[in-house]
Amino acid sequence: LALAALPVATRNAALEAMAQGVAARRGEILAANERDRAAARDLVAAGRITQSDAKRLDLSGAKFDAVIEGLRSVASLPDPLGRVQIKTELDEGLVLERVSCPIGVIAVIFESRPDALPQIASLCLKSGNALLLKGGSEARESNRILAQVLDDAARTVAGIPAGWITLLERREEIAEILKLDEFIDLIIPRGGNALCRYIMENTRIPVTGHRDGICHTYVHAGADAARAVRLAVDGKCQYPAVCNATETLLFDRASAGSVMPAVLAALEDKGVALRLDPVAKTFVADPARYADATEEDWRTEYLDLVLSVRVVADLGEAIAHINRYGSHHTDTIVTENADAAERFLAEVDSASVMHNASTRFADGFRYGLGAEVGISTGKLHSRGPVGLEGLTIYKYILRGTGQIVADYSGADGRKFTHRRLQ
Amino acid sequence: LALAALPVATRNAALEAMAQGVAARRGEILAANERDRAAARDLVAAGRITQSDAKRLDLSGAKFDAVIEGLRSVASLPDPLGRVQIKTELDEGLVLERVSCPIGVIAVIFESRPDALPQIASLCLKSGNALLLKGGSEARESNRILAQVLDDAARTVAGIPAGWITLLERREEIAEILKLDEFIDLIIPRGGNALCRYIMENTRIPVTGHRDGICHTYVHAGADAARAVRLAVDGKCQYPAVCNATETLLFDRASAGSVMPAVLAALEDKGVALRLDPVAKTFVADPARYADATEEDWRTEYLDLVLSVRVVADLGEAIAHINRYGSHHTDTIVTENADAAERFLAEVDSASVMHNASTRFADGFRYGLGAEVGISTGKLHSRGPVGLEGLTIYKYILRGTGQIVADYSGADGRKFTHRRLQ
Numbered sequence: 001l002a003l004a005a006l007p008v009a010t011r012n013a014a015l016e017a018m019a020q021g022v023a024a025r026r027g028e029i030l031a032a033n034e035r036d037r038a039a040a041r042d043l044v045a046a047g048r049i050t051q052s053d054a055k056r057l058d059l060s061g062a063k064f065d066a067v068i069e070g071l072r073s074v075a076s077l078p079d080p081l082g083r084v085q086i087k088t089e090l091d092e093g094l095v096l097e098r099v100s101c102p103i104g105v106i107a108v109i110f111e112s113r114p115d116a117l118p119q120i121a122s123l124c125l126k127s128g129n130a131l132l133l134k135g136g137s138e139a140r141e142s143n144r145i146l147a148q149v150l151d152d153a154a155r156t157v158a159g160i161p162a163g164w165i166t167l168l169e170r171r172e173e174i175a176e177i178l179k180l181d182e183f184i185d186l187i188i189p190r191g192g193n194a195l196c197r198y199i200m201e202n203t204r205i206p207v208t209g210h211r212d213g214i215c216h217t218y219v220h221a222g223a224d225a226a227r228a229v230r231l232a233v234d235g236k237c238q239y240p241a242v243c244n245a246t247e248t249l250l251f252d253r254a255s256a257g258s259v260m261p262a263v264l265a266a267l268e269d270k271g272v273a274l275r276l277d278p279v280a281k282t283f284v285a286d287p288a289r290y291a292d293a294t295e296e297d298w299r300t301e302y303l304d305l306v307l308s309v310r311v312v313a314d315l316g317e318a319i320a321h322i323n324r325y326g327s328h329h330t331d332t333i334v335t336e337n338a339d340a341a342e343r344f345l346a347e348v349d350s351a352s353v354m355h356n357a358s359t360r361f362a363d364g365f366r367y368g369l370g371a372e373v374g375i376s377t378g379k380l381h382s383r384g385p386v387g388l389e390g391l392t393i394y395k396y397i398l399r400g401t402g403q404i405v406a407d408y409s410g411a412d413g414r415k416f417t418h419r420r421l422q
Numbered sequence: 423l424a425l426a427a428l429p430v431a432t433r434n435a436a437l438e439a440m441a442q443g444v445a446a447r448r449g450e451i452l453a454a455n456e457r458d459r460a461a462a463r464d465l466v467a468a469g470r471i472t473q474s475d476a477k478r479l480d481l482s483g484a485k486f487d488a489v490i491e492g493l494r495s496v497a498s499l500p501d502p503l504g505r506v507q508i509k510t511e512l513d514e515g516l517v518l519e520r521v522s523c524p525i526g527v528i529a530v531i532f533e534s535r536p537d538a539l540p541q542i543a544s545l546c547l548k549s550g551n552a553l554l555l556k557g558g559s560e561a562r563e564s565n566r567i568l569a570q571v572l573d574d575a576a577r578t579v580a581g582i583p584a585g586w587i588t589l590l591e592r593r594e595e596i597a598e599i600l601k602l603d604e605f606i607d608l609i610i611p612r613g614g615n616a617l618c619r620y621i622m623e624n625t626r627i628p629v630t631g632h633r634d635g636i637c638h639t640y641v642h643a644g645a646d647a648a649r650a651v652r653l654a655v656d657g658k659c660q661y662p663a664v665c666n667a668t669e670t671l672l673f674d675r676a677s678a679g680s681v682m683p684a685v686l687a688a689l690e691d692k693g694v695a696l697r698l699d700p701v702a703k704t705f706v707a708d709p710a711r712y713a714d715a716t717e718e719d720w721r722t723e724y725l726d727l728v729l730s731v732r733v734v735a736d737l738g739e740a741i742a743h744i745n746r747y748g749s750h751h752t753d754t755i756v757t758e759n760a761d762a763a764e765r766f767l768a769e770v771d772s773a774s775v776m777h778n779a780s781t782r783f784a785d786g787f788r789y790g791l792g793a794e795v796g797i798s799t800g801k802l803h804s805r806g807p808v809g810l811e812g813l814t815i816y817k818y819i820l821r822g823t824g825q826i827v828a829d830y831s832g833a834d835g836r837k838f839t840h841r842r843l844q
Contacts, residue, residue: 206802
């Protein structure tokens with residue numbers, strides 16, 4: 001409640017102090033990050049994590065500058081608090097406002113990427129929410145120094161209360177916080193399916209997040225071949241380890257013969273292992289070269305250079321496949337046919353639906369939200385990339401001059417004016 | 423998904439058909455309602471339910487006309503679907519929209535008042551959500567005929583799909599639907615604390631609602647005595663059985679001597695049983711006349727002509743009491759001091775906070791939302807009275823011309839324009 005009451009100038013000053021603090025203590029932060037990375041290299045050598053897991057730990061170079069830039073960009077965003085969303089005169093001298101305010105205490109449980117920590121911390125501070133953070137053990141050293149630097153820097157600004165950020169380090173602490181539904185208002189898991197499922201099944205606290213990111217690129221009969229190649233390659237290969245990467249390619253029968261060969265060849269050039277369903281195999285020259293795609297593949301998030309391919313009869317079957325097997329995260333249609341595109345955008349029940357754009361665009365920064373604290377496939381509160389607005393709720397404020405409800409009752413009662421003032 | 427795709431003209435035509443259907447079958451509906459009321463009279467006689475419980479069943483007279491008027495008023499509300507909430511150009515030929523859409527399948531579990539059924543059904547239909555309804559067994563006959571009449575009438579309109587409304591009648595069906603988290607997107611319990619707690623503790627489906635309505639009227643040192651009397655009497659007595667009725671009165675020490683006697687006398691005139699804390703007793707002439715208020719009272723929703731009274735030191739203690747013991751539902755301050763009012767409105771962490779107005783105003787119709795499907799004390803998605811907007815979510819729609827994320831990566835990559843179009 002102390003944090004919620006701070007003026008935006010104080011919150012922004014703290015964000016600027018955090019940016020300066022991170023810049024000033026670069027050496028200390030990168031040294032800690034290097035300890036995590038050395039440990040990760042050992043795990044890769046032992047075959048316990050993938051190269052791509054290890055790569056996500058890296059905070060050096062451009063990533064470090066992006067952290068500092070990210071803190072400043074959140075400072076420059078408009079204040080999400082105190083916004084009058086609705087203002088209605090109920091009657092003379094009786095005015096209702098709906099005003100945005102913080103949610104309260106938010107717990108974020110995230111895996112691997114330590115650069116997520118300053119992003120999450122900055123969004124929560126800007127939106128006046130207290131934050132409990134639990135990072136992955138692979139990034140323990142990086143997370144510890146980052147949380148310390150951010151807290152030290154923010155607390156140099158008068159008014160920022162102790163406890164605005166708390167880093168949890170022990171795994172058992174997750175089980176403990178899941179019970180605190182009286183004190184924690186929202187949990188945001190950012191991580192793999194298993195983590196999200198565990199949290200959703202073990203708490204009564206509201207959870208915003210996503211389990212899988214099973215995203216589709218659907219190549220419609222009306223697709224331009226060159227465009228389909230670019231969008232499929234970007235969707236799968238630009239960063240395979242993230243939730244908005246494409247995991248399944250769908251082709252119409254009509255595009256399977258004409259467009260599919262070029263798309264598959266381009267993906268193979270990038271080292272993608274392809275799994276084809278029986279119908280798709282009838283359209284390729286050497287079907288035995290490809291693994292089989294089974295129903296299990298339609299439900300699988302590879303997060304790697306693996307892709308399943310299915311040929312569907314038409315647009316309706318593509319939409320049905322996506323709504324049935326997808327994770328309601330992000331799906332795109334490649335077509336030059338505007339009617340088909342509009343039907344796809346309307347009927348696919350996903351947080352982000354796209355036409356002639358890569359699934360990889362589904363991201364708070366790219367969407368212009370400033371940054372994101374996570375991506376939600378839920379249909380309550382927030383859907384898709386969750387930025388500052390997703391970290392606020394509202395309260396109704398009614399200012400009267402002594403009005404009572406009894407005066408508005410019965411046939412002769414006063415009538416409400418319900419005049420929208422804003 | 424079929425319901426979600428209907429144009430607003432179809433949804434409104436169905437609402438008008440429902441209004442006509444209810445009017446045409448008035449006799450049938452009131453006969454069923456009379457069967458419920460007769461059974462309720464027996465239960466009152468047997469001491470198993472209160473007069474006030476029985477009264478809530480009544481659908482006759484003005485309440486019946488209000489049902490018809492309510493259906494038409496929802497038809498006249500603006501379409502909550504397809505609204506472009508954000509429109510941003512990410513780059514040339516790459517435009518992002520955030521568009522409102524239905525949540526999906528909503529289950530509403532409500533007690534006693536059968537007039538809630540058409541209100542809930544109309545809000546869900548207007549917002550394109552499929553509805554599972556479970557009413558209280560006391561209103562079984564009324565609910566059954568109302569659901570039948572509404573379904574029959576709506577289905578005369580081409581396009582309204584079978585299954586848009588489903589009435590559940592068996593108690594065991596609640597336990598069954600709580601498991602269907604794959605199919606049901608939201609549960610809204612409207613009823614007592616026990617019902618809400620049971621639901622929240624037994625499902626992984628998101629729940630929007632409130633357990634208690636422990637609302638406070640706080641009489642500040644700067645209160646006008648006549649105004650305090652009116653607001654306290656209205657807050658407690660205008661309809662004691664509902665969640666926004668005042669359950670605890672707080673007085674400053676400074677107002678306890680001057681204002682409290684008149685307030686307590688007015689409440690006693692209305693038959694309110696008062697429970698006073700030890701400090702309050704020091705301010706009344708005959709303390710032995712009053713029951714003691716204990717800590718348990720601060721946490722109790724009487725829903726009857728019973729009221730607890732506490733004297734606090736000052737505004738800060740009043741706010742602390744409300745945030746600690748209240749249910750974050752609705753709280754009001756009575757004062758002529760604008761600074762005190764603003765501090766109360768900012769620091770009380772409740773869905774509705776009021777100044778010089780009765781707690782009884784916290785209601786979707788009075789707030790100009792058209793009607794409400796419930797009142798939420800949660801801080802996710804919806805807070806306070808939940809109208810049409812609370813029954814929608816949004817999806818992000820990205821329309822491109824073949825853009826890929828790789829082109830926006832690295833130091834030489836394209837830059838996003840993030841130009842707000844709307």
